[in-house]
Amino acid sequence: MKVWTKTVSTAMIAGALLVGGVAGGLWTGADRAYAATAATTNGVINVSGSGEIMAKPDIAYLSIGVQSEGNTAAAAQKANAAKINKITQLLKEKWSISAADIQTSQFSVQPNYTYNEKEGQKLKGYMANHTLSVKYRNLDKIGQLLDEATNSGANNVDNVQFSVEDPSTYEEAAIAKALDNAQSKASAVAKSAKRGLGALVNVTVDGGEAQVYTQRENAMSKSIMDMSGGTQIQSGQVTVKVQVSAQYEMN
Numbered sequence: 001m002k003v004w005t006k007t008v009s010t011a012m013i014a015g016a017l018l019v020g021g022v023a024g025g026l027w028t029g030a031d032r033a034y035a036a037t038a039a040t041t042n043g044v045i046n047v048s049g050s051g052e053i054m055a056k057p058d059i060a061y062l063s064i065g066v067q068s069e070g071n072t073a074a075a076a077q078k079a080n081a082a083k084i085n086k087i088t089q090l091l092k093e094k095w096s097i098s099a100a101d102i103q104t105s106q107f108s109v110q111p112n113y114t115y116n117e118k119e120g121q122k123l124k125g126y127m128a129n130h131t132l133s134v135k136y137r138n139l140d141k142i143g144q145l146l147d148e149a150t151n152s153g154a155n156n157v158d159n160v161q162f163s164v165e166d167p168s169t170y171e172e173a174a175i176a177k178a179l180d181n182a183q184s185k186a187s188a189v190a191k192s193a194k195r196g197l198g199a200l201v202n203v204t205v206d207g208g209e210a211q212v213y214t215q216r217e218n219a220m221s222k223s224i225m226d227m228s229g230g231t232q233i234q235s236g237q238v239t240v241k242v243q244v245s246a247q248y249e250m251n
Contacts, residue, residue, distance in 0.1 A: 043195060043250030047185040048206075051177025053170045053240045057162035057214075060142055060235070063105065064091075064149050065131030065156035073109045073126045080128035083153035090152050091134060095145055101135035131156060137165075143231035162235050163214045171210040174242035179203065182246040190250050198249030206243035213239040 066083040070076030091097045112127045136142060139162070146157055164170070183200070190197040 049182025051174040061161040062134040063158035076126040076128035105133040106131040167210040170240040178244040196251035202247035
């Protein structure tokens with residue numbers, strides 16, 4: 001947890017100043033609700049603030065899987081293993097993706113049943129599923145990669161998730177915005193209390209670091225729609241967000 005603090009000697013008393021819709025609507029929604037506490041000599045104000053930075057993603061998380069059916073569990077698994085091995089080899093050899101960036105995220109072999117009123121539940125066979133979670137950084141070629149994976153046997157290509165690998169790159173700018181937001185709220189509280197806003201005495205970055213709100217693309221549906229001309233995946237932008245809790249003196 002990141003905390004900047006300045007010692008303040010005050011005797012705190014219970015109390016709250018509830019302020020909403022101040023100064024012609026400086027903030028809206030969830031930002032309207034915040035509290036301020038007052039002291040007997042020097043008042044203090046506790047507020048929260050948020051800051052967001054839009055960033056170009058530099059990494060994608062791909063979900064590439066294979067499902068196979070068989071009369072027995074062993075047959076389903078054998079068929080599935082051959083396909084997933086072929087896909088893994090493609091990713092490593094042609095696409096130069098390291099083993100550290102390829103991880104099994106799901107594996108199962110389960111019975112597959114059918115049901116009708118006459119015969120009831122009946123075992124149809126078995127279904128094997130193996131899904132890989134893949135980190136990939138050349139975002140311009142994701143569509144081509146998914147097309148080749150599908151041609152190699154992948155039949156369960158799920159969401160593509162875009163993100164930034166190192167959020168700290170954008171953290172300083174997001175913190176500055178969050179503090180500006182917090183100070184605007186504190187100023188409105190002080191004004192409503194007919195006081196002046198004093199020094200910033202304490203700041204905490206909630207959660208300890210910036211959070212990345214990722215963008216998802218449904219790769220399976222996109223692949224089906226665009227197969228004739230090759231899959232096109234758009235990376236767009238992601239949001240890097242910081243939440244802070246701040247404390248100010250009142251003059």
